[in-house]
Amino acid sequence: MSLSHILLGLLREPSTGYDLKAVLSDRIRHFWSAEISQIYPALKRLEQRRLLQSRVEPSPKGPNRKIYMLTEEGREELLDWLRGGPVIGTERFAYLAQVYFMDALGDFRETRAFMISVRDHFSRVLAHLQAIECEVTDTAGHMPECYSDADFHRFVTLRMGILSVKSKVVWCDETIESIDRRLAGGPLDNKPNISLAQPTHRQALEAREDCSG
Amino acid sequence: MSLSHILLGLLREPSTGYDLKAVLSDRIRHFWSAEISQIYPALKRLEQRRLLQSRVEPSPKGPNRKIYMLTEEGREELLDWLRGGPVIGTERFAYLAQVYFMDALGDFRETRAFMISVRDHFSRVLAHLQAIECEVTDTAGHMPECYSDADFHRFVTLRMGILSVKSKVVWCDETIESIDRRLAGGPLDNKPNISLAQPTHRQALEAREDCSG
DNA sequence: TAGGCCATGTAATGTGTTACATGATTAG
DNA sequence: CTAATCATGTAACACATTACATGGCCTA
Structure with missing residues (x-):
């Protein structure tokens, strides 16, 4: 659930979905990304859970802007996440x-x-x-x-x-x-095909002492 | 679609879903992971697409084993993936x-x-x-x-x-x-709160020459 | 007038996790 | 007797991407 928390973090300053997307692409890109089409429903869910509230304002350019801001519950949720210890997921390359x-x-x-x-x-x-x-x-x-x-x-x-x-x-x-x-x-050609394929991590761990000791 | 391709890669040697999971946890862990419950349907889909074929064998221990192996189409698909250039996705931390x-x-x-x-x-x-x-x-x-x-x-x-x-x-x-x-x-306390929040990547890029030049 | 930016969203599809269900065999 | 390992899977849910839909305003 990290995108939600990132949105909460960014919304310590009130903003719109559109602008949040720009911030994500600009400054968050090197550790997270999200499409705009993912952000809108995420914000809506957070508002339903009362972690955010919104107001609508006319825009100088284009359609009305929906400005979201943190509620007190939202701030609590954010702090809980920050205090909950590192969330370390699997990396996929x-x-x-x-x-x-x-x-x-x-x-x-x-x-x-x-x-x-x-x-x-x-x-x-x-x-x-x-x-x-x-x-x-x-x-x-x-x-x-x-x-x-x-x-x-x-x-x-x-x-x-x-x-x-x-x-x-x-x-x-x-x-x-x-x-x-x-x-x-x-x-x-025809180099020998020993090792690497067979041993499991457990075996590697056991073999460790022979090696680095 | 990388899990499918990883399964194709591993299935150059015939194997079962169960054993593939062990290999993934053992030797692939540092760049990919998948739950066994994701592997079984993935294999089934690959067989439906004729990239894999399977036969069932009795097991010395426990239920029958379903052994999958690559078809010629499967090997083609694998080679296409390898030749298609690096797939570099977004990293999320x-x-x-x-x-x-x-x-x-x-x-x-x-x-x-x-x-x-x-x-x-x-x-x-x-x-x-x-x-x-x-x-x-x-x-x-x-x-x-x-x-x-x-x-x-x-x-x-x-x-x-x-x-x-x-x-x-x-x-x-x-x-x-x-x-x-x-x-x-x-x-x-009360250090000044200049910089970092505002400038966009584009501005940073423009500012680059002033700096490293 | 064509294309880009502003600004909102929905729908379909794909990918991944967690929980659930089953049941035999084996080691402690 | 209990727990782990072997071995298969389904179902519900969560998260992410892509494509589609709308429409005004501004710039080249």
Whole structure:
């Protein structure tokens, strides 16, 4: 139920569904996303649960605006969520699944091209996040310790985005280099197919002491 | 549609729904997960689409086993997916959303405790992945360039898991240190609330040249 | 006048989780 | 005797994406 809570969090300042979508696309993008068509019914449900209330105002441009704001119950719900400890869900990376099975193509140059295009994507995302970081440190300084409470928390999530995307670019580089070493070694086919397929996590855990000890 | 494709990938070796679930929990966990109740209908749909076929065999233990295997069409579909370029979806991190709004609690010690518990989680995940890595390099050597094709691709996704989780631990440390510096500076309230809230991505992008140039 | 932005939504479909239902075998 | 593991599934619900529907205003 995280989208609901994100909407509650954003609605500490009254806003409309349309504007919330813009904020999500602008500043929340690196850790959450939602389509506008998902936001409208979510807001309606929150109002039915009395966590939000709304009023309608005419717009200078276009149709009437429906402005939502937090109720006291809404604020309580938000605080409960924040105090409830970290919500850590499963991460899903389809492109990793693709890599996992890509031996089926039987050609490392395909994997290489794939990795180049992944790297390309993430280095673009990285540049984007760093541009925002740069804009922030320019305005607010280089010591997040000194930011306002709100700015500090926002900045820290941006840092996470940067570190996490950086690690992906590093991974791409590492992998591409490894493929290149492999391709340079010439097409020596029929490498032995030991290990990796069989052992379970439990076995790996047991084997750990032999290894790092 | 990634779960279907993951099932196709795994079913290059015939298997049952039950066993596929075990593999998912064991070796795929760091980039995908699925409940068994999702797997059974997914397999059924794939069979209806003629990408899989099944036969039933008695089990030494418990009820009959339904063994699925890839059809030629299934293999085609798998290869198409692999050749279709990286599928990069939106990442969703509920705990980052929590941090983003945590200024609402008005107490950095709460954020600190939260971060400690996030760090704790990810350092456990990291230890787990490193144990597997260790088990692999022990068996198959330290040069992934020399692994079999299948092992190479599997190993590389494991590396991604390790790098990505590591970056999260680093982020936690960075953030906790920053909070500590802040708390050490004493409870100087009422910091100015400039920046960060207003500028859009587009503005940040425009501002970039001023900054990194 | 064509296309984009403002602003609201619904409907259909797809994906994922939780709970429920069944029943045999085996290890403690 | 009890609990776990083996092995299958269904049903209800929650969450997300895509497509569709409407219509005024503004800019090129």
